[in-house]
Amino acid sequence: QSVLTQPPSASGTPGQRVTISCSGNSSNIGRNFLYWYHHLPGTAPKLLIRRNNQRPSGVPDRFSGSKSGTSASLAISGLRSEDEADYFCATWDDSLSRWVFGGGTKLTVL
């Protein structure tokens, strides 16, 4: 069971806006930055959002992140077929003294 909680699936049609949630507690999301990653099975996961809401260079501005209290969310606007992938969140947990992850959300573009 993952320390951070994500919905197992999400979907949308091309052009739509979808959001993926990530919830934790005061030892992890409540105290530390939240990161989002994009993963196509068989390939290297890619950092999508760092420090709650910052996009690394090369990440389109269609992707945005936010955090409030012990929850965070990833928003993808102008959905495209190539956005179909797994998305997972991660943060440091001060109580466990390790990196913790969400279970991942499989995004389907209908």
Place this chain on the structure above:
Amino acid sequence: EVQLVESGGGVIRPGGSLRLSCAVSGFTFDDFAMNWVRQVPGKGLEWVSGINWNGDDTAYADSVKGRFAISRDNAKNSLFLQMDSLRDEDTAFYFCVRGSSIGIRNFLDYWGQGTLVTVSS
């Protein structure tokens, strides 16, 4: 271009040992901490171990403490994971992951494609 390439995965019997390697390029290796993260196929991710830039600080998940050992060779731009007393539940894809700075707590920025370890009799 940052590249991390894992090797050493395979099929191993319970109780056996395996050593994973990660060859890196495209950045100054000893400026960054490194990590191993694993994913059981179809399941979530689990951070396994981390090592700081010069190897004098390491950390492990409770599930592998005492069985796995992380190390690095900065002269050879390589990261290693020695896995002993392997169990069925260690079956997973193992990813080599760079930390964003010298210490273990720095966020995970670049990942390799992973190598599959299968523990089975």
